[in-house]
Amino acid sequence: MPSFKYLSSATIFEIHQAATEAGLSRSRTALFSGIDYSFVDSIPREASSGAQLIVDLHALNWVESLEDGTVPLETWLANALQSAGLRQEAAVFRRALEQVKRIKAGTEAPAGGSRAGAGGAEARVPSPAWDGKLSGAELEAFEKALIAAYPTPAALTRMVTHKLEKNLAEISSGGSLSIMAFELISAAVAQGWTRALLVGALAGNPGSPELIAFASARGVARSP
Secondary structure (H helix, E strand, C coil), rough: CCCCCCCCHHHHHHHHHHHHCCCCCCCCHHHCCCHHHHHHHCCCCCCCHHHHHHHHHHHHCCCCCCCCCCHHEEEEEHHHHHCCCCCCHHHHHHHHHHHHHHHHHHHCCEEEECCCCCCCCCCCCCCCCCCCCHHHHHHHHHHHHHHHCCCHHHHHHHHHHHHHEEEEEEEHHCCHHHHHHHHHHHHHHHCCCHHHHHHHHHHCCCCCHHHHHHCCCCCCCCCC
């Protein structure tokens, strides 16, 4: 799991929220304009645009620079700022962009790790160590984390709708919250979108200590 990161996870989730509210989650091509395509291709793909956005942001945040010396997060934030125009969310992108520039210049420390130094810094591209598979104990732990983060059926349903663009009523037969969470996770494992579920759940409740712990242990997200 990479040790370097420009921005804290709290800032990354703030950027994610701003991009979502500005309608940029479906503008991935425009946001990655000017960034080396081989790096973009190395980022894991997710089932929904919202989940993809948070995965993209974490991947960008963990890379100090590419072989050509460019900082992909800096380019992405500049593109987001331009795309946001006069919307109020532009202020979020501007603040983050200025912070990245200060860290790049060495006048501010990064949120994690330390800079490799000027001149040919090695790209730190995150490798998705977790394949989304869960043991019985892990499934139970994920279920408990989901229930802690989304303590009512309505809250869980909203998260699935907003972050995964799925209908929980079509996934779960209903009943208790525990059954709904279990059937949701089981469907995700069977259909190959467990990682997207975890990312989406964490994006919907980034302050959940249970989700943060479960995600961090699998290299999906890092606590601030």
